[in-house]
Amino acid sequence: MPGKAPRRDDGVGNGPRISDGADGFVPDGYAANDRPGLGARLVATKLLSAIVDARTSADGLLDAAGGHPGFRALEGRDQGLVKAIILSALRFRGTISRALDACLDRPLPPNAAALKHILHVGATQILFLDVPDSAAVDLAVAAANVDSRSRRFAGMINAVLRRLSREKDALREVATATENMPDWLAARMVAAYGPERTEAIARAHLTPAPLDLTVKRDPAGWAGKLGGVALPNGTVRLGSFDGPVTALEGFAEGEWWVQDAAAALPAQLFGDLTGKRVADLCAAPGGKTAQLIAAGGAVTALDINANRMKRLKANLARLSLEAETVVGDIAAFEPAEPFDAILLDAPCSSTGTIRRHPDVPYTKDAEEIAKLAGVQARLLGEAVRLLAPGGRLVFSNCSLDPAEGEAIVAALLTDRSDIVRDPVQPGELPGMEFALTPEGDLRTTPDMMGGAADAPATGGLDGFYAARLKRI
DSSP: TTTOOOOOOOSSSOOOOOGGGGGGGGOTTTTTSSSHHHHHHHHHHHHHHHHHHHOOOOOHHHHHSOHHHHHSSHHHHHHHHHHHHHHHHHHHHHHHHHHHHOOOSSSOOOTTTTHHEEEEEEHHHHHHHHHHHHHHHHHHHHHHHHTTTTGGGGHEEEHHHHHHHHHEEEEEEEEHHHHHOOOHHHHHHHHHHHHHHHHHHHHTTTTTTEEOOOOOOOOHHHHHHHOEOOOOTTEEOOOOOSGGGGGTTTTTTTTTEEETTTHHHHHHHHHOOOOOOOEETTTTTOHHHHHHTTTTOOOEEEEHHHHHHHHHHHHHHHTTTEEEEEEEEEEGOOOOSSSSEEEEEEOOGGGTTTTTTTTTHOOOOOHHHHHHHHHHHHHHHHHHHEEEEEEEEEEEEEEHHHHTTHHHHHHHHHHTTTTTOOOOGGGSSSTTTBOTEEEEOOEEEEEETTTHHTTTTTTTOEEEEEEEEEEO
16 A cells, blocks of 8 residues: 555554644644654644645655654654655545545534544554554544634544445445546646547556666666666666665766656767757756767756756765756856757646655645646747757657646747757667657656556556757
């Protein structure tokens, strides 16, 4: 079962003191460690609310160094449980909602958001985590009793979760994977891919993504050393991996970097870059920058965010790779001469990375996609300005939505007679020809390479789009 957490008879362990009485969630003066494991459940409930109600990124909340204060105050094992609860609660949100509805005598009050989050945290443990049902139920009731908004529902929470525990074998079966997509996302995916393909994509989303590495050299050798497999594009795939990547052989020596196999494809569309001036726009955190340098290019990496650029520099330093770095907006970037090759991996909705980031469907929406598509069109226009005649430009992003990919390129080709598509040929991606569209663009989806159906630990790809263009 995905998202397993270590089983503990005490319900996970002692939580820290959490005082967050400003919003009524935990009253001032309440010591969460009065009940073993309650602190972790209170934090999980609060973070689930922040993601679903306030559309806050899970990555930021769950960061051990700079995340939510309540999360940072937890012990390491409780942080692990909170992460497991949050990721599974988001990944299976539709199935969990359906299971809870089956155990309710009447619908929840429409304004009872806090109650719903307490139920979801409890149900997630019962249905999808290896936590004792009794601990999940009792601590959900305890969480309700310290929340002024939900205290009067404590008896109902107890009854609903106990019934869920009795009937969980039938209720946790996923009716359709698409039930775990919010309606806005399911509608857009069906419009783009049809119902059957959408179901396959949604099923792939239910399984966490494997760990992929891009290596400087000798993929087969590194696959052997690390116990993985070498994919056709040279990516080394390790399957499911829970430990720190910094402990793996070759990390300290800068022999590889973490990068999904699909994310590694756009930079590979340039081929040999020896002797060419190359720009990586929107470059941080630098995985594609490293690829372009390794391909022989003299690379200028540009990013508008200074903090992200610091991360890029640190990554390149570990890898012993060098690039010129520029912090600034593409619109204000005036290089001494145009570039022979440009990679624009544009900011997007990230719907192609839902396997890794199951909060994305709840922090983005159709309006956000339309806004981001406008940004991408502007950035692509600026990138063309920087391209030398005869030069190649690869436009890419990790969105599954054609509005952020195919439509952007189609509009550019209509508006600019000096830009043409440079179709990718099947022989350029041996073993991964399935990712090419009839037009010669690249389009990957999570159900490819086995997805979750055939190889849950090692299958699938992030959703990516890339088009190769040429200035004539």
